[in-house]
Amino acid sequence: MRASRLVSLLLLLQNRGRMTAQELAAQLEVSVRTVYRDVEALGEAGVPVYAERGPTGGYRLVDGYRTRLTGLTAGEAEAIFLAGVPGPAGELGLGSLLSTAELKLRAALPAELADRGGRIRQRFHLDAPTWFREPEPTPHLAALAEAVWADRQVRVRYRRSRGPREVTRTLAPLGLVLKAGRWYLVAAVDGQVRTYRVGAVLELTVLDEPVDRPDGFDLVSCWQEHAEGYERGVYRAEARVRMSVAALELMAYVFPPAMSRAARAAAGEPDADGWLLTTVPIESIKHGHIELLKLGAEVQVLAPAELCERFTATAHRLAALYPAPVAVDPVADEGPG
Template identity: 55%
Template sequence: MRASRLVTLLLLLQNRGRMTAQQLAEELEVSVRTVYRDVEALGAAGIPLYGAAGHAGGYRLVDGYRTRLTGLTANEAQAAFLAALPGAAADLGLGEALATAQLKLRAALPAQLREQAGRIRERFLLDAPGWYSDADRTPHLAQVAAAVWEGRATVLRYRRWRAPEEIERRVEPYGLVLKAGRWYLVAGGPSGIRTYRVDQILGLRPLEEFAVPDGFDLATYWNGYVADFRARLQTGEALVRLTPEGARRLGVTPASEGWTEARVPIELIDHAHGEFLRLGTDIEVVAPAELRDRIAATVRTLAARYGD
């Protein structure tokens, strides 16, 4: 633990230049007295740092003492910091490790690249969950991630939407995916590769180690899974008429003037019914008849309810 703290102290001084004992103590979450001891230990190890008293005092490294990471372009350095997902790392129990890794990387960069990397952190933020939903509770995420990382087969207790709702299944975890604020486990099993929502995992028990099949690529699998999912959802089509505002909201190219007639893909009738009602008077459903009748019935019910 102390060795890790000494490295972090050194990297802080490399990144920020002069820092007081109080500032270092706050960053390291230790006492000022501990900082004094750590500084003495670094000095005894041959690290060229010195301290100065007074209002402008503090600790700093001798000018020129810096490990440089060669070979990185400005774009590569920026991408390294832009790609890091603090929220996801924290979910996986790696928040502290990510912060330390970024600190090490930043300390090793030349001054110009270090400044650009810092600007990335200041000006870009990823907030994955949607506006109208909170991130799912995933109490078993860290255990699932450990099984993925260690390559260990696992018995899952899982809740699904169809009967039987609770099942137990042996799987081989291949990878984790974060999609729109929701975590998914991609795993092999008796029926092939399947995708599981991590928030629906009720418990798990680690088993023996396994090897991921040769040639399996998580990104390739996930892209195919998403494409198949969308294809299965949008199996129908509706003929609609849209006002200019309705066309804009539905992402349809509007006609030069007046109403626009368009064919749009739909999922189930129930889902399309709810989605089209959101457009209010900016849409008229022409076909299919079942969907038009459902919306007409809803409108009549609303008219009767608000008629008074």
């Protein structure tokens, strides 16, 4: 613990130049007395740190004392700082480690590259969660991350979307993936690699049994294959529809990407009234009913028949709730001539 703090103190002085004992104490979250002892320890270890007296004084390193990384281009330095995702790192319990790593990188980089990295961080920011969705609570994420890193199996009680609603499984964690603001665990179970939503984990126990990682396993490739398979498998049916051009354009904003892409790819040429024919992939009749209702009167379902019947019933119920407006007789409204 102290060794890590001494390194952080050294890097703070290397990055920021002169700092007072109070500033160092606040940054390292220790007492001023601890800072005094740490500075003394650095000096005894041969680090050229000295104190400047007076109201503008503080601790400094001898000019020119710094470590530099070699062979790192400006573009590579910018990419490293741009890749930082403090939010997800904090969820994984790695927030302080990420801060320390960035501090070390800044200290080791030549001044020009460190400045470029700082400019990137001030101009670009990665916000992983999607719009209009609250972050999903993941109380067991940090423990899962430790199990993944240590190659230890875990026993989880897990909530499923279908019966039985709660199951207990022993898993061999292989990796964690952040997708659209939600965390997923990729794990081996019964000789197969499967994916679990971390937010659905109700209880977690890290076991002593080691994980035997499959030969040639690659997390990125595995996740890509899973994502593509999920999109192919989730849409088991399709709806033939007639819709306005405006509705087709709106789909990109209110529909899942796979549905919108497929509808645009299958769309024919619009007629004189600005309506066109296309095919929309759906998970089920219920799902298609819910999704296509978002387009209101800008879409007409042609097939399958069961989906048409649902829309007919919905239209009649809506008509009963919202009676037609009373027509105004233009002649009577003119009054006596």
